[in-house]
Amino acid sequence: MNLRHTAFSAVFGAIAATLADRWGRGLAQGAGAILTLHHVRPRGEGGFRPNGLLEITPGFLDMTLRLIRAEGYDLVSLDEALVRLSAPRKGRFFVALTFDDGYSDNVEQAWPVLAKHGAPWTLFVTTGFADRTARLWWLELEEAIRVLPAVALALPDGPFSARAGSDAEKQQAFDRLYWRLRKQPEAILLAAISDLAAQAGIDAAALVERECLPWETLRALAGAPGVTIGAHTLSHPMLAKHDAAFARREIVEGKARLEAELGIPVRHFAYPVGDPTSAGPREFALVREAGFASAVTTRPGHLFAGHAAHPHALPRVSLNGLHQSEAAVRALLSGLPFLLWNRGRRLSVG
Template identity: 80%
Template sequence: MNGRHKAIAAAFKLMAATGADRWGRSFAQGAGMILTLHHVRPRLARGFAPNALLEITPEFLDEALSLIRAEGYDIVSLDEAVLRLQQPKRGRFFVALTFDDGYRDNVDHAWPVLAKHGAPWTLFVTPGFADRTARLWWLELEEAIRILPRLDIALPEGPCTARTETDAEKNRAFDRLYWRLRKGPETILLSAISQLAAQAGIDATALVERECLPWETLRSLSGAPGITIGAHTLTHPMLAKHDAEAARREIAESKARLEAELAMPIRHFAYPVGDPGSAGPREFALAREAGFESAVTTRPGHLFAEHAAHLHALPRVSLNGLHQNEAALRALLSGLPFWLRNRGRSLDIA
């Protein structure tokens, strides 16, 4: 856990200790919220785990759903969440659950917990992962650094070198290279990580096969009670880094492909990565143009009445694997962290 995450953890604890997560609800809590999840699987103890923020344990998911129910909140489908925004009425706070990318562990470990609680959920699927043609580049980077004792890679703005013998060195190297690549064009990011994967002997296709659901399973999930399938682009690009035609194709054709493969309407969309550097007003308009009823970002925040006019720029709240505790969850449910972050504004759509 880096300094930023330690500060966030301390803030959650302070909110719990002072009761701010309780009294803050009166002005900070919205009508509901959409949770973002990725992996749900048993904890694996390891010193180098830079993507650990993307995974929670089945036990924590169980605890989270139990707490949401105990607080008297509704767990609803994404369809119902959108309907409650479009037809507002005073009622209980609601929570919608969404899972990005289409991982195998969502079925193996998350679904049994969700079924236990009668919780509907949305699975945002990238057809390229089901095809084994798209790349889980953030996992490729992690696996390469785990294997290699040293980083030595040429980049357009200069080489990147670092020792990666210890877990601490590997964590520093990952953080440094990850954000350096994220700031630039996605073509450079993919090329650089391909170089590292080749040096480490990593098979990118085998990695996707290991992690992601195949079409056969996705077809069996389509139409299952409580499960909504949504689109997550064709190949998981950071859309804002590409020209309008490429972004339009990724959005619209992901809908068409999923509808053809699963023989069902696809109504909801999730922007890959989903931060302002990956999805903005242009992408919001393209998702609307493609015929989606809603589209979700990863901009953090609760849902408010104002979001009814911006259904293609909905915020979500991440269940972060680095903060798997009751204090963190109560803070997120209160809305207070987002009220502070957004300076009291309900919308973050610029």
């Protein structure tokens, strides 16, 4: 666990110890929150799990939904969330659930839990994952480092090398390389990880086949009660790293492809990666022009009245696999960690 996650753990513990999640609600809770989830599945084995923050267990999801209901909060769809932003219901805090990318475990593991609690949810689908043409490059990186005893790459900004014998060394190698590549143009990131995957004998297409929902299942899912399908581009690029024509194509054609394949209107969008280096004002405008009713980022925060004027730059709250505890959920739903993280700002739309 890196320093950022260690700090969040300390904040969650302090909020729980002081019961601030109860007496501090009025300070930071706002109208509602949109939760971000990726994988829902039993906990994997092994000490090297660099993408572990992207997966929670079905039991933790069940506990989270029970807590939301017990607190008297409303579980709503994204459509209803937009309505409530425009016409708030005093004293009725709401929570919307969103799942990014289109993973098979969302149907196999998460949906039964969601149905048990009558919880509506939105699945943001990258069409290239359903087509088996896009790449889960963060998983390729993990799997390659898991296999290799050492990492060596020639990068445009200089060579990279790291030992990867123990789990701790593998984690350190992953963190160093991941963040170094995230600073590069996406073409360099993809080429470097392709090189590393080839060294390790990793089949990128097989990873997508293993992890992601096929079109047949998505067609069956479309129109199911409580399920909303949203768009997540054609190939999951960090849009802000590309020119406007490329970004527009990913947004517009991703929407059109989903609507053609599933036979339903697609009203909501999620920005891949979704932080300020991946989605900003240009992307917000492109998504609005494409006709989406809303779009969600991964900028951390709750929803406030001011977000009604910025429905294409909505913040979310990550249900993080590194913090699977009741104390963490209570803290996240209080909004207090984001009051601190955002230094008192309620809106982050620039």
